[in-house]
Amino acid sequence: MSADSGTQTTPPAESSPDDHKKFSLGEDWAATIVGLVIFTLCLVGVLTPDLIP
Amino acid sequence: MTPPDNSPAHAAEKDTTVEVPSPVPVAPAAEAPLTAAPSSTVRIGWAVGGLVVVVGLAWLVQFLVGWVPEATGGTGFGRVAKSIEYPVYAIVLGFAANALLSAIGLRDRMSAAFRTEFFIKVGLVLLGATIDFSIFVRAFGPAVVQAYLLITAVFLFTWWLAGRLGIDDKLRALLATSLAVCGVSAAVAAAGAVQAKKEQLAFTATLVIVFAVPSIFLLPWLANVMGLTDAVTGAWIGGNIDTTAAVTAAGAVAGEGPLQIASIVKVTQNALLGVVAVLLTMFFAFKVVADDSPGTPKKITDPAALKLLRGRFPKFVLGFLAASVVATVLGQTMSPEMLEPRLDVAKDIQVWALTLAFVSIGLEFKVQSAKEAGWKPVVVFAAATVVNLVVGLALAAVLFGGFEM
Numbered sequence: 001m002s003a004d005s006g007t008q009t010t011p012p013a014e015s016s017p018d019d020h021k022k023f024s025l026g027e028d029w030a031a032t033i034v035g036l037v038i039f040t041l042c043l044v045g046v047l048t049p050d051l052i053p
Numbered sequence: 054m055t056p057p058d059n060s061p062a063h064a065a066e067k068d069t070t071v072e073v074p075s076p077v078p079v080a081p082a083a084e085a086p087l088t089a090a091p092s093s094t095v096r097i098g099w100a101v102g103g104l105v106v107v108v109g110l111a112w113l114v115q116f117l118v119g120w121v122p123e124a125t126g127g128t129g130f131g132r133v134a135k136s137i138e139y140p141v142y143a144i145v146l147g148f149a150a151n152a153l154l155s156a157i158g159l160r161d162r163m164s165a166a167f168r169t170e171f172f173i174k175v176g177l178v179l180l181g182a183t184i185d186f187s188i189f190v191r192a193f194g195p196a197v198v199q200a201y202l203l204i205t206a207v208f209l210f211t212w213w214l215a216g217r218l219g220i221d222d223k224l225r226a227l228l229a230t231s232l233a234v235c236g237v238s239a240a241v242a243a244a245g246a247v248q249a250k251k252e253q254l255a256f257t258a259t260l261v262i263v264f265a266v267p268s269i270f271l272l273p274w275l276a277n278v279m280g281l282t283d284a285v286t287g288a289w290i291g292g293n294i295d296t297t298a299a300v301t302a303a304g305a306v307a308g309e310g311p312l313q314i315a316s317i318v319k320v321t322q323n324a325l326l327g328v329v330a331v332l333l334t335m336f337f338a339f340k341v342v343a344d345d346s347p348g349t350p351k352k353i354t355d356p357a358a359l360k361l362l363r364g365r366f367p368k369f370v371l372g373f374l375a376a377s378v379v380a381t382v383l384g385q386t387m388s389p390e391m392l393e394p395r396l397d398v399a400k401d402i403q404v405w406a407l408t409l410a411f412v413s414i415g416l417e418f419k420v421q422s423a424k425e426a427g428w429k430p431v432v433v434f435a436a437a438t439v440v441n442l443v444v445g446l447a448l449a450a451v452l453f454g455g456f457e458m
Contacts, residue, residue: 027168027170027171028174028367028368028369029368030171031170031171031172031173031174031175031178031369031372032174032178032368032369032371032372033372034175034178035174035175035176035177035178035179035369035372035376035406036178036372036375036376038175038178038179038399038402039178039179039182039376039379039399042395042396042398042399042402043379043383043395043399045395047398047399047402048398049394049397049398049401052398052401052402052405053112053115053405
């Protein structure tokens with residue numbers, strides 16, 4: 001993101017907020033999967049109270 | 054943090070943290086200048102360091118929650134100390150660490166680990182396991198009605214007021230969407246829909262955080278003063294506070310009942326983000342900037358519109374619902390002696406995930422962006438927040454007044 005410096009004659013290509021679309025979609029799915037994996041591990045007894053600080 | 058937009062930052066779901074980058078990489082005096090782009094190993098090293106900071110602060114929060122009431126028992130502060138919930142310690146410690154790391158020039162290097170939205174979403178998926186699905190089913194109807202009415206009222210008011218103050222149309226869209234729907238993630242979705250500049254997104258994201266953080270403590274306190282029921286408190290919080298993280302924090306401060314309803318209301322509102330994004334795209338394509346390019350939706354049933362709807366839908370809501378359904382079904386089939394300990398572990402990890410998120414809220418805040426916001430967007434935000442509070446309270450009281458937890 002560039003500021004309105006006023007000193008550039010050829011401003012760089014303006015990047016848009018959607019540039020990292022793929023990564024943000026990946027993080028959303030990652031959080032969902034991580035949450036469900038943790039929940040599953042709790043239900044099957046892999047994660048126990050002793051393991052939680 | 055992910056580059057723009059949290060909404061998710063970059064796009065839709067941002068609910069990923071919006072990477073709200075500084076306009077120009079002007080290093081503050083304390084920041085050590087980098088002469089060359091760091092290698093990926095160095096970047097990973099700093100990210101790991103940042104993660105150590107976040108986890109360490111979260112551990113300190115857990116410690117303080119138990120130790121402070123004990124240490125101050127019998128004193129005047131002791132009664133107050135017992136009521137201080139973990140989100141308070143987490144955000145305060147996050148801000149303090151932010152100030153320290155910024156002063157020694159390490160904050161930006163470690164920022165890749167400050168993933169508020171990721172931690173929040175993991176926590177919300179686990180929170181789903183604590184909600185009986187029947188509560189969700191009963192709350193969903195009122196939540197949809199509240200969301201629809203509140204989004205419409207707040208969006209139109211903000212759009213109008215920002216227009217009266219001469220604010221640029223694209224920034225108007227960002228302000229209106231972030232206030233009406235779900236904070237930073239909505240701002241990112243709107244930014245993508247209207248092709249806003251990153252600077253505008255950074256301003257909006259900063260305003261959202263600046264207004265959301267005090268709300269974490271203010272709304273639960275006001276709800277207590279007004280004697281609101283758990284359901285109305287939760288609905289008011291969920292419909293009012295802009296970011297999902299702050300809603301969760303405020304809900305946690307208010308209590309378990311309000312937290313459940315606040316989460317349901319908030320995820321319902323978040324789910325409507327896709328509809329708002331499509332309508333904004335179409336409005337800007339036809340009314341503001343004539344855009345007939347392929348991929349621009351002409352009507353709500355266009356493949357482009359459906360793609361946008363699908364893309365903007367916050368995926369963590371699916372995990373939230375799935376966890377709730379599984380926990381509810383197991384509650385009917387497993388014995389409590391076997392199920393309860395397992396759900397308790399999930400709840401402990403949920404608290405950890407949310408603590409990490411609240412610590413990251415404090416760590417992520419950028420003072421520079423706040424200074425650059427200017428006064429007009431601040432006036433718009435403040436006025437629209439008041440409207441949101443009043444209308445939100447009225448709707449919550451009407452729709453959730455008789456709701457039995």
